[in-house]
Amino acid sequence: MHYSTFECHINTRQEDMETQRVREMLEATTLVVSIVAAIIIVRWGWKMVKWLWLNPKRLERVLREQGLQANPYKFWVGDLREMMKMHEEARSMPMMSLSHDLSPRLFAFVLHVLHKYGKNSFLWFGPTPRLIVTSPEQIKEVLSKPYDYSKHNLNPLTKYVSPGIVKLEGEKWAKHRKIIGLALNLDKLKTMTETFFQCCDDMARKWEKMLSSSNGKCEVDVCPSLMNLTQDVISRAAFGSSYEEGKQIFDLLTEQAELVATHLQRYHIPFWRFVHAKDFRRIKEIDRMVEDFVKGIIKKKEKALKAGEAIKNHLLGMLLESNHKEIESQRKHNNAGLMSMKDVIDECKFFYFGGQATTSSLLAWTMMLLSRYTDWQTRAREEVLQVFGNQKPNFDGLNRLKIMTMILYEVLRLYPPATWLERSCEKDMKLGNILVPRGVNIFIPTLILQQDQEIWGSDAKEFNPERFSEGISKAGKGDSVVYFPFGWGARICIGQNFTLLEAKMAFSLILQRFWFELSPSYSHAPLLRMTLQPQHGVHVILHKLA
Known part of the structure; x- marks a missing residue:
């Protein structure tokens, strides 16, 4: 009996010791986890303090010491x-006349800063200072050094509407x-003229057909037709497919672009992404859907290419062909810089959005x-009829349209698709x-800049269009770097010739068959939806030429 009691006591003591060891291990684990969590929180907190206060104040001090001025930095x-x-406020106020002075409507705050502090000024986009550069010499330097002044670290939302080559840097670019x-x-491009x-x-x-049912004259908003075109x-x-085939992609990209435009300027407002999480999830969902659609098109084209089929006159086929030739020429070297399937998809998405x-x-x-x-309009029509008559426009003739080129240059000066x-x-x-410090x-x-009277004169x-009669280099004060609707330097838009050729073809056919005047119902309201677009369309009275 005494032995059993002793054994029970020993077992109880062992259980107590085991429990104690477990408790100590739990306490030690809890302590370690607490320390690690504390370290993570402190590091995260330190990074946030640096990002939201210390770095902005340091950058502000460096800029102000050089005479640059701005509003005092406000936390976050x-x-x-x-x-x-x-x-x-600027958008809510209607433009009372057909003024081409769009800056007060689209850049009200930038003009406010320039008027208040002068050209040597900067503004705060969240915790990031933006140095406003207006000097042609400085602009030329920035745009001619793409490796030093890059597109990295800009708003993360832009990757959804500017994929592909636009966001690449360095050797891959x-x-x-x-x-x-x-x-x-x-x-x-010549092969695409047809x-x-x-x-x-x-x-x-x-x-x-529309005019034939309305006695040769009717009012129409031409924007939907031009967008469909x-x-x-x-x-x-670009893809060798019809509009109907690509309609789903365009509808998705349009929805995505509108969501991005809605949130782009507000992205850095505290907790904005969490409050509007549904929209941000939809942006990502559209990205995946478009990628699947484009991937299907690419696989069909690659299969045809591997089967030895001739490349049709479309950009995707040419892109794949160029990539395959580049791979062949570098087969004995490192091909890491060549285009993967993901790269080709991104470039196709960029063609879809950017080109349209x-x-x-x-x-x-x-x-x-x-x-x-x-x-x-009359001068442009006379030129088109002189070059083509009523015949089908061709590539060589389109490149000889001097007046049309002058008009398009002036349109791009006053209404550039990308306004900054x-x-x-x-x-x-x-x-x-x-x-200029890093950051x-x-x-x-x-x-x-493209409407600056000091550069372009009193009629800026x-x-x-007459200002471009001797080309871009002699327009304004002769410094072509102040004219950059497609960018400038090494990173000038690679698709500008595609866009200009398409525009010349469109207006050659329109001018051959119609004349048009602005409708009294037209409401002048330029709006920035990733590119500069007329908010209420372009209502014209369309007439059939006799």
């Missing part, structure tokens, strides 16, 4: 609240540009301006006499 939001308030350049050179004609002719026939051109010329949005903007504003300035450029400093840089973004207000805000 910077100038965003005031910027959005002024932007909404150089390799992609070389491959895409082979697919977009003038010889390849596709351009077919798409434009389809639109013109629809207009003729540019979508059809991209679908056929940029060209539709140019066509819409050209239609509005030619409707208002009918003397220039932004770059980030990858390291401390000397820009003229200014030391500062460069802001180039394209629209403001007026429509006058």
